Amino acid sequence: MSLLQIEGLTHFFGGLKAVSDFNLELANGEVVGLIGPNGAGKTTVFNLITGVYKPSRGRIRFDGHDLVGLQSCQIISMGIARTFQTIRLFRDLTVLDNVRLGHFAQARYGIRDALMRSAKFRDEEKRIKDKALELLEAFNLTRYAYVPAKALPYGEQRRLEIARALSSNPKLLLLDEPAAGMNPREIDELLERIAWLKDEFHLTIFLIEHQMRVVMGICERIAVLDFGETIAVGAPLEIQTDPRVLEAYLGKEVS
Amino acid sequence: MGPKSRITLVLVLLGFALCIFIERSGLLSAYILQISMYVGINIILTLSLNLVNGYMGEFSVGHAGFMAIGAYVSSIITVRVFHNQMGPLVFPLAVIVAGIVAAATSFVVAFPSFRTRGDYLAIVTLAFNMIVKSVLENIDALGGPRGFMGMSRLTNLANVYAWCLITIYVVRNFVYSNFGRAVLSIREDEVASNLVSVNTRQMKIMVFLIASFFAGVAGGLFAHVMQFINPRSFAIQKSTDILVMVYLGGIGSIFGSVLGATVYTVLLELLRPLGVWRWVVGPIMLVVLMICRPTGIMGLKELSGLIPREEQVLKEKEGADVVTASD
Ligand SMILES: Nc1ncnc2c1ncn2[C@@H]1O[C@H](COP(=O)(O)OP(=O)(O)OP(=O)(O)O)[C@@H](O)[C@H]1O
Numbered sequence: 235m236s237l238l239q240i241e242g243l244t245h246f247f248g249g250l251k252a253v254s255d256f257n258l259e260l261a262n263g264e265v266v267g268l269i270g271p272n273g274a275g276k277t278t279v280f281n282l283i284t285g286v287y288k289p290s291r292g293r294i295r296f297d298g299h300d301l302v303g304l305q306s307c308q309i310i311s312m313g314i315a316r317t318f319q320t321i322r323l324f325r326d327l328t329v330l331d332n333v334r335l336g337h338f339a340q341a342r343y344g345i346r347d348a349l350m351r352s353a354k355f356r357d358e359e360k361r362i363k364d365k366a367l368e369l370l371e372a373f374n375l376t377r378y379a380y381v382p383a384k385a386l387p388y389g390e391q392r393r394l395e396i397a398r399a400l401s402s403n404p405k406l407l408l409l410d411e412p413a414a415g416m417n418p419r420e421i422d423e424l425l426e427r428i429a430w431l432k433d434e435f436h437l438t439i440f441l442i443e444h445q446m447r448v449v450m451g452i453c454e455r456i457a458v459l460d461f462g463e464t465i466a467v468g469a470p471l472e473i474q475t476d477p478r479v480l481e482a483y484l485g486k487e488v489s
Numbered sequence: 490m491g492p493k494s495r496i497t498l499v500l501v502l503l504g505f506a507l508c509i510f511i512e513r514s515g516l517l518s519a520y521i522l523q524i525s526m527y528v529g530i531n532i533i534l535t536l537s538l539n540l541v542n543g544y545m546g547e548f549s550v551g552h553a554g555f556m557a558i559g560a561y562v563s564s565i566i567t568v569r570v571f572h573n574q575m576g577p578l579v580f581p582l583a584v585i586v587a588g589i590v591a592a593a594t595s596f597v598v599a600f601p602s603f604r605t606r607g608d609y610l611a612i613v614t615l616a617f618n619m620i621v622k623s624v625l626e627n628i629d630a631l632g633g634p635r636g637f638m639g640m641s642r643l644t645n646l647a648n649v650y651a652w653c654l655i656t657i658y659v660v661r662n663f664v665y666s667n668f669g670r671a672v673l674s675i676r677e678d679e680v681a682s683n684l685v686s687v688n689t690r691q692m693k694i695m696v697f698l699i700a701s702f703f704a705g706v707a708g709g710l711f712a713h714v715m716q717f718i719n720p721r722s723f724a725i726q727k728s729t730d731i732l733v734m735v736y737l738g739g740i741g742s743i744f745g746s747v748l749g750a751t752v753y754t755v756l757l758e759l760l761r762p763l764g765v766w767r768w769v770v771g772p773i774m775l776v777v778l779m780i781c782r783p784t785g786i787m788g789l790k791e792l793s794g795l796i797p798r799e800e801q802v803l804k805e806k807e808g809a810d811v812v813t814a815s816d
């Protein structure tokens with residue numbers, strides 16, 4: 235069963251066609267990669283899925299719902315979560331609060347419970363805190379729980395971003411260049427973690443990367459963008475040998 | 490009830506006893522008593538504006554407009570509707586209605602300004618403040634520019650104190666909840682906040698409603714200390730004063746607001762000999778603060794007594810290996 239269906243997705247920034255007629259289906263439990271050189275339109279695809287921009291054309295369906303036109307917060311509460319290419323944590327909030335925020339849409343108390351600190355409020359807050367601490371534990375961040383996010387080392391900040399994304403209990407996780415700024419050893423660790431995440435949280439993962447090496451190992455399928463156009467979709471081995479992909483990549487990496 | 494909440498309860502009751510004693514005994518001069526009430530009213534104004542400008546990081550500059558609505562609404566209720574013939578419950582109710590009307594009005598302001606992203610709030614609230622003032626100046630039935638009078642002195646130290654406590658309690662409970670965390674995240678990165686499932690538009694409207702409610706309440710209390718109000722009392726200068734108190738005491742801090750309101754109110758009184766020049770102090774302080782210490786004295790820090798117990802870092806409980814900000 236397909237979880238995410240993207241059809242004819244097109245987006246203009248003024249005169250610039252950042253994404254052009256992009257089509258992709260993600261089946262439940264799949265790990266799919268989105269690669270392409272700088273400026274190819276990869277991040278824009280994520281921004282369109284999560285409602286940061288409204289697409290100029292095209293349809294996005296997730297779990298049977300149309301996403302186009304919804305606000306980001308509605309899309310996220312349906313079960314999509316994402317991380318950002320450049321870290322976008324709430325820097326002055328504690329690590330724990332960053333993770334607790336992901337529970338916003340699921341908190342089962344209203345403003346009146348909060349203002350009165352009712353029993354329902356207290357139970358629910360405890361549940362949220364326990365779940366957040368569990369996630370921190372799983373990501374090896376427990377000891378930082380009460381530190382402002384900005385005080386964390388880079389690698390920990392990257393991990394926290396993923397932990398925060400998972401706190402909204404997503405079915406689909408969008409990772410935008412999770413390996414950016416990491417050394418090969420850290421990248422290997424990340425790949426292991428992603429594989430573990432997928433099983434532990436029953437996730438479907440859609441992953442942007444521009445280093446090809448990173449996606450080859452974990453993705454079942456890969457879509458390649460260049461100047462907004464989809465130049466190839468297929469299994470890693472097919473992609474690696476596709477002449478158009480090689481041209482797009484080698485043409486740029488060599489220069 | 491834990492020992493800490495029992496101590497809080499005793500302190501609150503002692504506070505009430507003290508208020509009543511001070512008022513009955515005539516220990517303090519009428520002047521000092523009046524200043525004390527202003528301090529309390531300013532705490533309510535500062536704390537409520539702090540929700541919008543401090544915690545949420547928006548920039549509302551027309552808080553006095555909502556205060557004006559509260560002042561006029563409560564005065565109409567006590568003077569025109571009840572002709573000062575009142576049981577003990579009428580004044581508290583009038584103040585609550587004043588808050589509700591101010592909050593309802595704020596919805597009209599909030600809805601369009603929060604529909605789109607961007608810095609419309611400052612402009613919209615500025616215009617709102619000016620419109621409220623000129624509308625009041627043009628309603629003859631409310632005394633026009635001459636103002637509205639006939640209120641009895643219904644505000645006393647005890648009910649100012651009670652409203653201060655209510656404001657502090659509500660703001661604290663709000664801040665230390667999912668809603669409060671959401672508001673703080675909006676302050677840092679609104680787009681990201683939306684992308685972790687916070688309904689930012691709804692949160693902004695909610696915060697604005699709460700803030701305006703308390704501005705209306707403060708207006709109601711103010712009108713019944715002064716026993717005379719006119720549109721000029723609620724001009725931009727008043728809004729500026731509230732801004733100074735927020736940024737002086739510290740954004741995103743309850744204790745900061747209490748401090749800022751107290752220090753500034755007393756300071757303005759001490760500067761009375763300066764005559765009209767003292768009205769220059771506020772704007773200058775605001776500019777200096779914005780440049781030198783934009784987060785104010787407390788700057789996003791809170792007095793630990795004001796933080797709910799379950800939100801305090803309990804090193805022993807959460808494991809010894811906890812790193813804290815000061816390490
Ligand atoms: N908000 C925006 N306004 C105008 N142009 C934009 C905006 N966001 C992206 N673009 C442009 O759209 C194109 C695609 O950008 P996008 O960020 O999606 O690329 P990318 O594939 O993620 O690249 P990178 O590997 O560098 O992250 C680029 O030419 C970029 O300059």
Ligand SMILES: [Mg+2]
Binds near residue numbers: 276278
């Ligand atoms: Mg990108």
